Amino acid sequence: MTDTSIYTQTGVDTGEAGFGDYFALLKPRVMSLVVFTALVGLLVAPVPVHPMVGFASILFIAVGGGASGALNMWWDADIDALMRRTKSRPVPSGKVEAREALGVGMALAGFSVVMLGLASNIVAAGLLAFTIFFYAVVYTIWLKRLTPQNIVIGGAAGAFPPMIGWAVATGGVSVEAVLMFMVIFMWTPPHFWALALFMKSDYSDAGVPMLNVTHGRKVTRNHILAYTVLLAPIAIGTAFTSIGGPVYLVTAVALNLWFLKGAVQIWRRNDAAADADDYKVEKAFFRFSLLYLFLHFGALLADAALRSSGSGIF
Incomplete structure (x- = not known):
């Protein structure tokens, strides 16, 4: 410091x-x-x-x-x-x-x-x-x-x-609390690595050993895909616990399919393509990742409201 x-x-x-x-x-x-x-x-x-x-x-x-x-x-x-x-x-x-x-x-x-x-x-x-x-x-x-x-x-x-x-x-x-923890924990790396990709030299200039600095952008893209694949079953599986429900299940399936699609698009990229369009794919993935987390937790609230009104299905 x-x-x-x-x-x-x-x-x-x-x-x-x-x-x-x-x-x-x-x-x-x-x-x-x-x-x-x-x-x-x-x-x-x-x-x-x-x-x-x-x-x-x-x-x-x-x-x-x-x-x-x-x-x-x-x-x-x-x-x-x-x-x-x-x-x-x-x-x-x-x-x-x-x-x-x-x-x-x-x-x-x-x-x-x-x-x-x-x-x-x-x-x-x-x-x-x-x-x-x-x-x-x-x-x-x-x-x-x-x-x-x-x-x-x-x-x-x-x-x-x-x-x-x-x-x-x-x-x-409880298990439910741990699953909420795990959704955020597994979401965090792809969220920040996407940011690191389009911030380009920020972390290298500051000497921060982010993955894209130490191992390159290709490895970073591989890791984004891997963590997104691991995140999906955790996020969707939460629907089948006491805090899940129909709203959360539909939301989680849709969001994780979209998130996986974005991660695959980033995985297929190369530096030349990313530079050519100013990292539009990475920026879109990063912005969507914020919505991803908000909607997952918002869906949990919606199902809690359904249960409290006596209209829950699960």
Whole structure:
């Protein structure tokens, strides 16, 4: 990690940070995914939760997700400054100092874990604490700059929120919670590797050993297809558990067929073809991957609503 003083020497804005800059530290777009999947985990659980307990729990899970984002930006300030996608973030742009990002992250992490424990139970709080640690330490500090498997192993951090939501309701973990975890865990590598393909030199410029940097784009395309093939049965199989149903089954089959089609298209590509059309296939796959995850979890909610109304089929 590099001290942010280097940014003041290159003409980067170092004026006083505003609320928006500190909010950006929390990676609000990532936080929105954390909130949504955690909420789904809570609502599809077989144990009802009082609305106030549920609201407070989701709020503290969101704060914990934001803490992870701030700690990530603190440590990664040096490489963020070298990548087009991240150079305008608060720390590399000089709007927020690295030590401030560290302070915000640590404070929010402690606050979120303690308050979630008080609002719900110790299992949920423990899972949140482990998630923050995994993202900030295991992924950001250790794996990200060490191995091309960084996003594979590190993806577990983004997969924990529905499990935490489930634990808020039930006080434990079950097969259903693990399957929700696995859908996100297996989805993460193809999602990020597609991004890495069309970001081209960003990761190599920053010295981050993403798979396309260390093993080339062809190997990356092979891995995207392999993980997409492995993801499909997990995603579709979730339909046949207590949280699945007809809406989810139809949605999962359609989405995974489409996802597989996109992965095969990427697998068949070569660098010349991708460069010629500005990586349109990879960009389309990446955009669809966001919709893929949202619709899977949205379908779980729809089936939960059907069950609660007494209209469920499964």
